Amino acid sequence: MIKLYDYELSGNCYKLRLLMSFLGIEYASELIDFYPGNQHKAEAFRQINPLGQLPVIDDDGLVLRDAQAILVYLASKYDGSGQWYPTDSPQMLGQISQWLAFADAITATASAARLHDALFYNHIDIDAARNGAHRLFRMLDEHLWFAEDTGQDWICPGDHPTIADIACFPYTILSEEGGISRMDYPAIRRWCDRFKRIPGFTVMSGVFPAGPAVDAA
Amino acid sequence: MTRAIKREAIMTTDLHSNWYPIASSSDLPNRHVYQAQLLGREFAVWRADDGYVNVWENRCLHRGVRLSIGINDGQELKCQYHGWRYANRTAGCTYIPAHPADAPSRTICNNTYPAQEAHGMVWAGEMAVGEVPALDGFEAATVLRPIPLNAPQEMVSNSLLAYSFADGCSGAPNEDGSVTITAGDGAAVRFYVQPVNSNHSVIRGILNKELTGSERLSSLKLHDWKLQELRSKVEAEAAQSEPLAPMEPVFARVSELLSELPHETTDGRTAELRVTVAEKSMTAEGIVSLRFDSIKGQLPTFQPGAHIDVHLQNGLIRQYSLTNGPGETDHYTIGVKREPDSRGGSVSIHDEVKKGDLLAVSAPRNNFPLRRDAVHTIFVAGGIGVTPLISMARTLNSQGHSFEFHYFVQSKNHAAFKQEMGEFDKALTLHEGLSPDETGAKLRQVLSAPGDSRHVYICGPGPMLEATRDIADAQGWPDGAIHFEYFKNTTELDDSNSFQLDLARSAMTLDVPAGKTILEVLRENGINMASSCEQGACGTCRVGVIEGDVIHQDVYLSPGEKAEGKSIMTCVSRAASDRLILDI
Numbered sequence: 001m002i003k004l005y006d007y008e009l010s011g012n013c014y015k016l017r018l019l020m021s022f023l024g025i026e027y028a029s030e031l032i033d034f035y036p037g038n039q040h041k042a043e044a045f046r047q048i049n050p051l052g053q054l055p056v057i058d059d060d061g062l063v064l065r066d067a068q069a070i071l072v073y074l075a076s077k078y079d080g081s082g083q084w085y086p087t088d089s090p091q092m093l094g095q096i097s098q099w100l101a102f103a104d105a106i107t108a109t110a111s112a113a114r115l116h117d118a119l120f121y122n123h124i125d126i127d128a129a130r131n132g133a134h135r136l137f138r139m140l141d142e143h144l145w146f147a148e149d150t151g152q153d154w155i156c157p158g159d160h161p162t163i164a165d166i167a168c169f170p171y172t173i174l175s176e177e178g179g180i181s182r183m184d185y186p187a188i189r190r191w192c193d194r195f196k197r198i199p200g201f202t203v204m205s206g207v208f209p210a211g212p213a214v215d216a217a
Numbered sequence: 218m219t220r221a222i223k224r225e226a227i228m229t230t231d232l233h234s235n236w237y238p239i240a241s242s243s244d245l246p247n248r249h250v251y252q253a254q255l256l257g258r259e260f261a262v263w264r265a266d267d268g269y270v271n272v273w274e275n276r277c278l279h280r281g282v283r284l285s286i287g288i289n290d291g292q293e294l295k296c297q298y299h300g301w302r303y304a305n306r307t308a309g310c311t312y313i314p315a316h317p318a319d320a321p322s323r324t325i326c327n328n329t330y331p332a333q334e335a336h337g338m339v340w341a342g343e344m345a346v347g348e349v350p351a352l353d354g355f356e357a358a359t360v361l362r363p364i365p366l367n368a369p370q371e372m373v374s375n376s377l378l379a380y381s382f383a384d385g386c387s388g389a390p391n392e393d394g395s396v397t398i399t400a401g402d403g404a405a406v407r408f409y410v411q412p413v414n415s416n417h418s419v420i421r422g423i424l425n426k427e428l429t430g431s432e433r434l435s436s437l438k439l440h441d442w443k444l445q446e447l448r449s450k451v452e453a454e455a456a457q458s459e460p461l462a463p464m465e466p467v468f469a470r471v472s473e474l475l476s477e478l479p480h481e482t483t484d485g486r487t488a489e490l491r492v493t494v495a496e497k498s499m500t501a502e503g504i505v506s507l508r509f510d511s512i513k514g515q516l517p518t519f520q521p522g523a524h525i526d527v528h529l530q531n532g533l534i535r536q537y538s539l540t541n542g543p544g545e546t547d548h549y550t551i552g553v554k555r556e557p558d559s560r561g562g563s564v565s566i567h568d569e570v571k572k573g574d575l576l577a578v579s580a581p582r583n584n585f586p587l588r589r590d591a592v593h594t595i596f597v598a599g600g601i602g603v604t605p606l607i608s609m610a611r612t613l614n615s616q617g618h619s620f621e622f623h624y625f626v627q628s629k630n631h632a633a634f635k636q637e638m639g640e641f642d643k644a645l646t647l648h649e650g651l652s653p654d655e656t657g658a659k660l661r662q663v664l665s666a667p668g669d670s671r672h673v674y675i676c677g678p679g680p681m682l683e684a685t686r687d688i689a690d691a692q693g694w695p696d697g698a699i700h701f702e703y704f705k706n707t708t709e710l711d712d713s714n715s716f717q718l719d720l721a722r723s724a725m726t727l728d729v730p731a732g733k734t735i736l737e738v739l740r741e742n743g744i745n746m747a748s749s750c751e752q753g754a755c756g757t758c759r760v761g762v763i764e765g766d767v768i769h770q771d772v773y774l775s776p777g778e779k780a781e782g783k784s785i786m787t788c789v790s791r792a793a794s795d796r797l798i799l800d801i
Contacts, residue, residue, distance in 0.1 A: 142441065145362050148243075149437070183252045183259075183285075184365035184419075186244045193249055208297045211288035212617070214247045214266070 002027040005056040011170030012067040071163040083160040103167035109133040113178025141185035238338040252285035257464025265305040266291035274328040292544025305544040309518020320583035350393040361422035368455035370412040415461035488577035501633035522585035535562040538604040542611035554601035584756035592670040594620040599677020696777040703772040716792035735787040753789035761800030766793035
């Protein structure tokens, strides 16, 4: 069974919990006490990931770090439908990779602001982190607004969400814990509602479920 | 009324009485809650499934959590924190999960703000009145993507005057504060700047053309780009200026309703609402349904199980349960059966009340509250007793709770409100033309499985109600799981004894002589008591008993509650002892 080195409050770990829930993959969480235990910087964990970062998975001996890399791996290996990461479409792979990098930028800003506000990472330049997140959210909101306008629900084209949506979701929905309001980004707020209605969606601390969609009611 | 007056005293600027666009219509898909801010005040904005746009204060009355992270279920808005529910239109609280057996007080109501939808945008204003600005020349329009920016409204408006999107553009300010840019070829765009806060605005533009296809997309993208360029410039300029202090909206600390004593009334049965009979039609044999619309303002919030007093043209006052579903807050609907032995109430409604008539009715009261924490709920309706149960079943159905609905009628033709019942037809079983014995057998079957968190709600004629309660009791249902409402009290009332009444909180001692009710004696002595049916059926005049024995003559309290002796229906019940101490 897949082992996930996991921390409940980590949005990056949440990305993997989401994908594995969407795909119905069984896994076991190995809990790493990120705060206040700082276990991810302890020697035992650095032997698994020298970067001292969560998440890490161990799938039958293959040890992988980096949330985006693991999303690519899990979707390629376990998604029989090929919809979350369509390996047969270079256009889609290019766009997904572009947004995976964008998700990393969201982590570097919105997640940093949240670490500052919620987990006492006082060395972080909070203004730079928040301004950086707003800059990214302006771009994402514009992108999603025009996508919606042409009938597209997700970050990349097509009728089905991809791992790009999963990668961008957690630190966007948690942004208010870092003092970053999403009021200016109505298209992002609607996309978050749609994301929460994907069958298999799970919550984490600070993320609330959506109500039923009109069709489901 | 008091609320509006008080606000006026606080807010003196014109800004607060203006209309501003706060969203594009497309920002409000069904089942979504949009977050907005205007002049520093935050709003939770949501469209109900019936299309109504609600603009509310963005905080739950309970613990202040933003309602913009709540759940819009199409009829109500539910807070994420402890699940308080607020009704479409009225923003009145309809349910508090921590108190599943109680009806929330009518005074628990969020602040709502004026809203209108026009020109593809949603307009609001804290105290806006009249119509939204006319947009002559923009009858066919395309709404641009709104552009939020960190700059004061005035600075943004000024910079928009120089906006250019084609050859020969010239800008001009309008009286309503907006800016129109007209190009050489007559194409025009009008910009409203929503003042979010002192240093925060949103540019909302409309083109004077309805565009489609690729032309629309390229035009939207062109303006989007130009406006983003303008944003960069204005934000740089704003960053150079001394930052303004954030606006401070005034929040009422306690709702005025809660901080004021209720109005003095001489009669406990007030009819504070005036309604028109908007529709009157036969819904089944011998049963008429009436739809009441408000003459002025919104009707107060109701909860499933609630009834209203209807003051009839012949002077009689009658109670009728509402059949409305959740979110159906723009009218009240009741069902009235023509009673052959009517004392004039049902006959008057059937024969005298006409469509278009004005009637006086009370605000809804709920003495028959619906729990929503049951694992499974069984409704047992007999004849016209179906009305409160329809409202309850529509609520459970809309919120996805498990229930079954048994409706006992003489024949199919006697089954009322078929359209409303259609919402939950999978849960509905019609039992037609059963004899009393057959009804008993059927009820034993329906009530064969008592269990944890299973609840039964019964309403119907007295004999059927008593039979159902006996059967439930015999099959092991606990008293607290059986909820019932009589619509009349057929008990032979005895008012022949006299006794002394001590009012613990009012520090008064009164004598109740033979021939007078406790309620009458209280009123004669200036104690204002709410009442409704005044025959021991509705529960409105219930009072706590501190000491003394009670002769219960009502049909509202359960046998357990009567045995406990801790409350009394002051309209019919009396003291068995010489002295009764009441908690009033």
